[in-house]
Amino acid sequence: MRYYLGIDIGTYETKGVLVDGDGQIVATAAEPHRMQVPRPGWAEHDAEKDWWGDFVTISRSLLSKSRVDPARIRAVGPSGIGPCMLPVDGAGTPLMNAVLYGVDTRAALEIEELTEKIGIERLLSECGNSLTSQSVGPKILWLKRNRPELFARTHKILNSSSFLVHKLTGRFTIDHYTACGSTPLYSAERLTWDDSYADLITGPERLPDLLWTTDIAGTVTPAAAEATGLAAGTPVIAGTVDAAAEAVSVGVLDPGEMMIMYGSTIFIIMLTAERVRDPRLWYSPWLFEGQHACMSGLATSGTLTHWFRERFAGELDPANAVEILAREATRAPAGANGLIVLPYFSGERTPIHDPRAKGVIFGLDLTHNRADIYRALLEGIAYGVNHIVETYAEAGQKATVIAAVGGGTKNQVWSHAVSDITGEAQTIRSRTIGASYGNAFLAAVAVGDVQREDIRRWNPVERTVKPDPSLVSVYSRQFNIYKRLYAQTKDLMAEISG
Structure with a gap:
């Protein structure tokens, strides 16, 4: 039997899966870690500990649980949160903590300055994206200005999957899909690094080699084999961002198909027939040459539920706190007894792109309880999803199929709120483990053992979440107020941000 290993670095947890040639899961493993918030608006990981350390632990755990001979693993597929900004020296050693994706808003000033210098029209035409907290370019400029001694020592700027690939193979690579998040340093028009901003930000010499996701980046080195338990010489694919691997895992293959990922953040990917140019949305070439993707995402979702559990449900057993709060939320009616939450606890990404946006719990009175507030948090995230779905429609993109994936799909209040508020059905496939499963499949594609369409055989549809027409009036009113x-309050949010 042939096997494929997939490992994904998440915001709060690393997950791994070992899959056989029929798509059956042989073993799974998970390892928690914490997102560091050293200052408001900052979000970081320790790459050696949280990324590589977790990869090593997960790899060894999967091999131990499955008792599979490492030599029978045909290929390894990595993915992780992104786009991130990790400066490393010539040996690939991190020079500081990794600066995370759009949840880290430290480069707000650089975003404004670069947008003014470059111009929104050029950004959209050449890069495919406006500059937002999701963009790596402004964060590199922040590094150059605020940590000049580290910038001078920087050999390469890596993403999470890039770092894993280097630790495994010794190569500095990045896939096109992830690279497009390096605005303005990547040309979506020419599918290459752009040297126009070498003096302003940095040149291509500090950026990894570009590959497509299923290209073989290299093979496991003897040192990496000793650390991970994998066989030296095992092929490693270039990999990608976690959300893209999630989309693959639930069969998003054709234009018009959309994925909603319920994770630490909500992330949405829609495949499109052509490149979409809209400053409210993100663009990237898809994982395979000649295809296009239009993306969006909220800054906080699962992160917000983590925050609520830690701050206001500390007496609950951590092992079942999620289930208890979800049951409590079912006792509150749709609309959460008039409560409305703006889930902008780390600023907001699409469609408002406002790093100074603040979280709001609106409508409180003395009758409200924990169940009302928790339900309102989940509904607030769903309103944010609906705001994005509206934005896609305004950009001329209407989803033909919406596939849901991630841990949040197990929370019925949350997933049903999204369907009830958007008015759209969501298909949920039998395996919702997500990115790590998608990585294993992509690894199988890379070595020619399966075709892309085989993911629908590997992971068939299990159920569909349908909207409740009786809730339209309640949620329409609430969404309008949202x-x-x-x-x-936008001006007041900016003012209180100082």
Whole structure:
């Protein structure tokens, strides 16, 4: 039997899976870690400990649980959160903690300055994206300005999957999908690094080699084999960002198909027939040459539920706190007894792209309880999803199929709120483990053992979440207030940010 290993670095947890040639899961493993927030608006990981350390632990755990001979693993597929900014020296050693994706808003000033210098039209036409907290370019400029001694020592700027590939193979690589998040340093028009900003930010010499996701980046080195338990010489694919691997795992293959990932953040990917140019959304070439993707995401979702559990449900057993709060939320009615939450606890990404946005719990009175507030948090995230779905429609993109994936799909209040508020059905496949499963499949594609369409055989549809028409009036009213609430408090949010 042939086997494929997939490991994904998440915001709060690393997950891994070992899959056989029929797509059956042989073993799974997970390892928690913490997102560091040293200052408001910052979000970091220790790459050696949280990324590589977790990879080593997960790899060894999967091999131990499955008792599979490492020599029978045909290929390894890595993915991780992104786009991130990790400066490393010539040996690939991190020079500081990794600066995370759009949840880290430290480069707000650089975003404004670069947008003014470059111009929104050029950004959209050449790079495919406006500059937001999701963009790596402004964060590199922040590094150059605020840590000049580290910048001078920087050999390469890596992402999470790039770092794993280097630790495994010794090569510095990045896939095109992830690289497009390095705005303005990547040309979506020419599918290459752009040297126009070498003096302003940095040149291509500090950036990894570009590959497509299923290209073989290299093979496991003897040193990496000793650390991970894998066989030296095992092929390692270039890999990608976690959300893209998630989309693959649930069969998103054709234009018009959309994935909603319920994780630490909500991330949405829609495949499109052509390149979408809209400053409110993100663009990237898809994982395979000639295809296009239009992306969006909220800054906080699962992160917000983590925050609530830690701050306001500390007496609950951590092992079942999620289930208890979810049951409590079912006792509150749709609309959470008039509560509306703006889930902007780490600023917000699409569609408002406002790093100074603040979280709001609106409508509180003395009758409200924990169940009302927790349900309102989940519904607030769902309103944010609906705001994005509206934005896609305004950009001329209507989803034909919406596939849901991630741990949040197990929370019925949350997943049903998304369908009820958007008015869209969501298909949920039998395996919702997500990115690590997608990585294993991509590894199998890379070595020619399966075709892309085989993911639908590996992971068939299990159920569909359908919207409840009786809740349209409640949620329409609440969503209208949701949008007006941000519009009417935006200036105050900026003012309180100082």
